[in-house]
Every structure is written in structure tokens, then in C-alpha cells.
Amino acid sequence: MSHCLVTGGAGFIGSHLTERLLAQGHQVTVLDNLSTGRAVNLAAVEGHPRMRMITGSITDQLALTESVRGVDTIYHMAAAVGVKLVADNPVLTIETNIYPTEFLLRLAVQGGQRIYIASTSEAYGKNPKEVWTEEDDLVFGPTSKPRWAYGASKAIDEFLALAYHKMYGLKVVCGRFFNVVGPRQVGNYGMVVPRFVDQALKGGPVVVYDDGSQVRCFAHVKEVVDCVIELTNTPAAGGRIFNIGGDQPVSVLDLARTVIEKVNPQVPIEFIPYVQAYGDNFEDVQRRVPCVDRLYSTIGRKPGMPLSQILDDVIAWKRS
Numbered sequence: 556m557s558h559c560l561v562t563g564g565a566g567f568i569g570s571h572l573t574e575r576l577l578a579q580g581h582q583v584t585v586l587d588n589l590s591t592g593r594a595v596n597l598a599a600v601e602g603h604p605r606m607r608m609i610t611g612s613i614t615d616q617l618a619l620t621e622s623v624r625g626v627d628t629i630y631h632m633a634a635a636v637g638v639k640l641v642a643d644n645p646v647l648t649i650e651t652n653i654y655p656t657e658f659l660l661r662l663a664v665q666g667g668q669r670i671y672i673a674s675t676s677e678a679y680g681k682n683p684k685e686v687w688t689e690e691d692d693l694v695f696g697p698t699s700k701p702r703w704a705y706g707a708s709k710a711i712d713e714f715l716a717l718a719y720h721k722m723y724g725l726k727v728v729c730g731r732f733f734n735v736v737g738p739r740q741v742g743n744y745g746m747v748v749p750r751f752v753d754q755a756l757k758g759g760p761v762v763v764y765d766d767g768s769q770v771r772c773f774a775h776v777k778e779v780v781d782c783v784i785e786l787t788n789t790p791a792a793g794g795r796i797f798n799i800g801g802d803q804p805v806s807v808l809d810l811a812r813t814v815i816e817k818v819n820p821q822v823p824i825e826f827i828p829y830v831q832a833y834g835d836n837f838e839d840v841q842r843r844v845p846c847v848d849r850l851y852s853t854i855g856r857k858p859g860m861p862l863s864q865i866l867d868d869v870i871a872w873k874r875s
């Protein structure tokens with residue numbers, strides 16, 4: 556059994572990962588500053604004899620150094636997350652998403668740990684291809700539009716990870732998450748599924764930006780964390796980038812309709828322009844669909860839970 560560090564372990568994905576690692580018999584240290592994460596996310600494993608919680612920031616080099624001591628695998632999930640949060644806090648983004656990642660990579664070189672870096676589909680920017688593969692171009696808009704800072708910051712993390720792999724043989728894997736959903740995800744930062752479910756449960760309206768023709772793919776968090784663990788433990792994945800997501804495209808309007816059908820068919824849909832939701836300096840990505848062949852051929856699995864089942868799980872959690 557190994558000792559794992561999960562940065563951001565009190566967050567949405569990090570808490571599911573922590574639970575899974577504990578269930579597999581590992582020892583887990585969590586480092587989280589509880590900024591967007593919440594202690595209650597770890598309620599099910601609170602006081603677990605193999606879990607240690609450090610409340611601190613990844614921007615604190617002493618805390619980071621202390622948290623990797625005795626650890627053999629690092630899952631780096633902590634970040635300033637989401638386009639809106641990042642656009643509103645550009646300095647925080649650089650301080651959180653870039654410098655600590657590099658410091659952690661250096662620590663992992665020194666300590667010989669394996670390390671997983673959480674990246675994002677936002678790294679593709681607005682690449683117009685129908686389906687994105689890992690070798691596709693990253694197509695960002697101008698730096699005057701802060702929404703691109705999130706994807707760009709994660710792209711820099713990937714460059715750093717690949718550089719440390721090449722120069723020092725670091726065992727590192729980067730996973731680009733597409734829309735990950737499930738219990739514990741909150742809608743505050745613009746995440747579409749929890750927002751729609753909350754709105755529908757309150758009687759609506761369910762608010763769709765623009766005309767709802769944007770296309771996304773959704774994956775259940777439990778399947779995603781299994782892929783993360785498997786990738787990190789697979790030597791052939793070292794020094795590579797992987798898409799991790801569902802590969803069944805759905806429009807945002809169809810998503811809204813499905814949520815409404817499941818929660819309360821009387822709930823209306825309201826369409827609002829992006830400018831009203833995000834201000835006039837915003838650009839969205841119309842289509843975001845991953846090719847997950849590399850993931851599947853490397854670890855023999857990919858997220859496959861149907862959207863309907865994912866939504867049932869989120870709705871049941873919200874209702875409870």
C-alpha cells in the first residue's frame with residue numbers, strides 16, 4: 556500500500572479521489588486551503604486512521620514540503636478552478652496554478668514520487684475541431700480576454716510536467732478533465748449541471764446562456780477518479796497527456812431539458828445572452844468533445860456512464 560498526497564483533497568474531485576484511495580487501503584494526506592473545497596466533502600472519511608488533513612495552501616512552500624514527506628504518489632488537484640473564478644482573479648490564478656505546480660514537480664524529482672497533474676479541456680482553447688485528440692493545437696484567444704488564463708495556466712503546467720519528465724525522468728502524468736460531474740459539485744463557479752439541477756429543484760427557471768447549442772460531454776466523478784488512479788500507476792502513461800471525459804456529446808439545451816424532465820416538467824427555460832452572465836469580455840467554446848482512445852488503449856477503461864444515470868445521481872444527492 557502506498558502513501559498518497561492529494562492536494563485539493565477537500566474539493567469536488569479531490570474528495571472522491573481521497574475516498575477511493577482510502578478504500579483501496581492507501582494512506583492519504585490531504586492538503587487543502589478550503590477556498591472552493593469544503594471540510595464536509597470529507598465527512599464520510601473524517602477521523603479515518605489512514606487519513607491526515609493539512610489545512611494550508613499550496614502557495615506555502617513549507618506546507619507543500621511538509622505534506623510530501625513520506626509520500627510516494629502525489630495527486631495534484633488543487634487549483635484556482637473555473638473560467639469565471641480565474642477571470643475575476645488573474646493574479647490568484649498565476650500564484651495558484653503555476654508556481655506551486657512547478658515547486659511540486661521539483662519536490663517530486665527530489666523525492667522520486669510519481670505525480671498526477673490535473674489539467675483541463677480548457678487547454679484546447681477554442682480549437683474548432685469536432686473531436687479533440689491530445690496532439691491537437693491549443694487555440695487561445697487574446698490575452699486581453701481573461702477567460703483564456705485558466706486554460707493557459709494549465710497548459711503551462713503541462714509544459715512544466717513534460718519538461719521535468721524529459722530532463723529528470725520524473726514519473727508524471729497529465730490528465731485533461733472534460734466536464735466532470737457528480738455529488739458534491741457546486742454551481743457557484745458556473746458549473747452547468749449543479750446549476751441546472753439547483754434551478755430546477757427551486758422551480759426554475761433553468762437559465763441557458765445564448766441559445767443552448769453549445770456541445771459538451773459529461774463523465775461521472777467516480778469513473779474519472781478510477782481513471783486517474785489507474786493512469787498514475789501505469790508506467791506506459793508516464794510523460795504523457797491524456798483526455799479524461801465522457802465521449803457522448805449533448806447540447807446544453809438538451810441537458811437543460813433532461814434535467815427538467817427528471818426534476819419537474821413544469822419548470823420553464825430562460826435564455827440569457829452571455830453578456831448578461833459573464834460581462835462583455837467573454838467568449839465561450841461552442842463544442843468540447845474528447846477523443847479518449849489514448850486513455851482506453853493505455854489503461855483499458857474510459858468513463859462510460861450514461862448521462863441519464865449521472866443526472867439521477869446528482870439529483871438524488873441534491874435532494875438528500
Ligand SMILES: NC(=O)c1ccc[n+]([C@@H]2O[C@H](COP(=O)([O-])OP(=O)(O)OC[C@H]3O[C@@H](n4cnc5c(N)ncnc54)[C@H](O)[C@@H]3O)[C@@H](O)[C@H]2O)c1
Pocket residue numbers: 562563564565566567568569586587588589590591592593611612613614631632633634635636637651673674675676731732733734735736
Ligand atoms: N470539475 C471539472 O469538470 C474539471 C474540469 C477540468 C479540470 N478540472 C481540474 O480538476 C481539479 C479539481 O477540480 P474540482 O472540480 O474538484 O474543483 P474544486 O474547486 O472542488 O477543487 C479544488 C480544490 O483545491 C483547493 N485549493 C484551491 N486553491 C488552493 C490552494 N492555494 N492551496 C490548497 N488548496 C487549494 C480548493 O479548496 C478545492 O478543495 C482542478 O485542478 C481543476 O482545474 C476540473
